[in-house]
Amino acid sequence: MSEPIIVFDKVKKAYGNFTVLQDLDFHVNQGEKVTIIGPSGSGKSTVLRILMTLETITDGVVYVGGDPLWHENKNGTLVKAGEAHLRKMRTQLGMVFQQFNLFPHMTVLRNLTEAPRVVLGMSKAEAKDRAEELLALVGLSEHAQKFPGQLSGGQQQRVGIARALAMRPKILLFDEPTSALDPELVGEVLNVIRTLASEHDLTMLMVTHEMRFAREISDRVCFFDKGKIHEEGTPDELFGNPQKERTQQFLSAVTEGD
Numbered sequence: 001m002s003e004p005i006i007v008f009d010k011v012k013k014a015y016g017n018f019t020v021l022q023d024l025d026f027h028v029n030q031g032e033k034v035t036i037i038g039p040s041g042s043g044k045s046t047v048l049r050i051l052m053t054l055e056t057i058t059d060g061v062v063y064v065g066g067d068p069l070w071h072e073n074k075n076g077t078l079v080k081a082g083e084a085h086l087r088k089m090r091t092q093l094g095m096v097f098q099q100f101n102l103f104p105h106m107t108v109l110r111n112l113t114e115a116p117r118v119v120l121g122m123s124k125a126e127a128k129d130r131a132e133e134l135l136a137l138v139g140l141s142e143h144a145q146k147f148p149g150q151l152s153g154g155q156q157q158r159v160g161i162a163r164a165l166a167m168r169p170k171i172l173l174f175d176e177p178t179s180a181l182d183p184e185l186v187g188e189v190l191n192v193i194r195t196l197a198s199e200h201d202l203t204m205l206m207v208t209h210e211m212r213f214a215r216e217i218s219d220r221v222c223f224f225d226k227g228k229i230h231e232e233g234t235p236d237e238l239f240g241n242p243q244k245e246r247t248q249q250f251l252s253a254v255t256e257g258d
């Protein structure tokens with residue numbers, strides 16, 4: 001049984017009086033592929049944004065790789081983490097965004113080499129070698145010198161995946177990676193994620209509306225509702241035999257016509 005690499009311990013996230021996550025207990029084991037599904041506004045993206053340190057937490061503790069993410073241990077007490085701690089912790093995670101978030105004024109190659117050089121201090125030659133390997137992995141070797149605007153949405157998202165991998169994260173987060181794409185471009189992105197999931201020992205946590213894909217690649221699927229895990233299980237359990245009425249309602253609404 002592998003160790004948890006992500007742990008949410010009674011995490012609360014509120015914006016003013018509005019509570020998005022309420023006492024959330026959640027974990028992902030090392031190497032596990034976990035998918036979060038659920039209705040709009042249930043807090044799915046917030047979980048990923050907290051892990052990327054793009055959102056703070058209101059209460060509770062998040063652990064990544066055994067260390068508190070948003071806190072530092074000072075003489076046995078957890079205190080709010082400083083920027084240096086956050087920066088160090090962040091290197092364990094990579095994120096693939098819905099809107100790709102590539103640097104538009106940089107070539108594809110530079111999009112992949114910039115952060116490894118600046119943040120990890122990698123040499124130019126090493127960063128370039130690594131970027132070329134990753135572009136081959138996502139099938140974009142011949143587009144290295146293009147700018148993001150010259151690529152299709154599917155190609156841009158494949159660059160987004162390669163860029164996240166360039167930082168050699170232990171954990172890869174995907175926030176609805178195909179929802180900004182035209183339907184005919186979804187398949188090529190899912191193929192890349194499928195390859196990563198089957199051939200690499202990465203821990204993957206994904207928010208997606210692609211139910212069939214979630215069923216195929218996940219070890220575990222969590223159904224979120226109102227900032228909590230309402231039900232979770234293997235894909236066969238959750239999609240094939242959901243136990244709770246709310247899960248059944250959600251699944252029958254989103255899989256209608258499938």
Ligand SMILES: Nc1ncnc2c1ncn2[C@@H]1O[C@H](COP(=O)(O)OP(=O)(O)OP(=O)(O)O)[C@@H](O)[C@H]1O
Nearest residue numbers: 015018020038039040041042043044045046047207
């Ligand atoms: N900066 C913010 N200020 C106030 N409310 C916010 C902020 N960011 C998110 N929210 C609210 O928090 C709730 C959860 O947002 P989140 O993006 O996590 O939902 P989600 O489950 O990912 O939804 P979707 O499937 O629509 O992306 C939503 O109701 C959203 O409006």
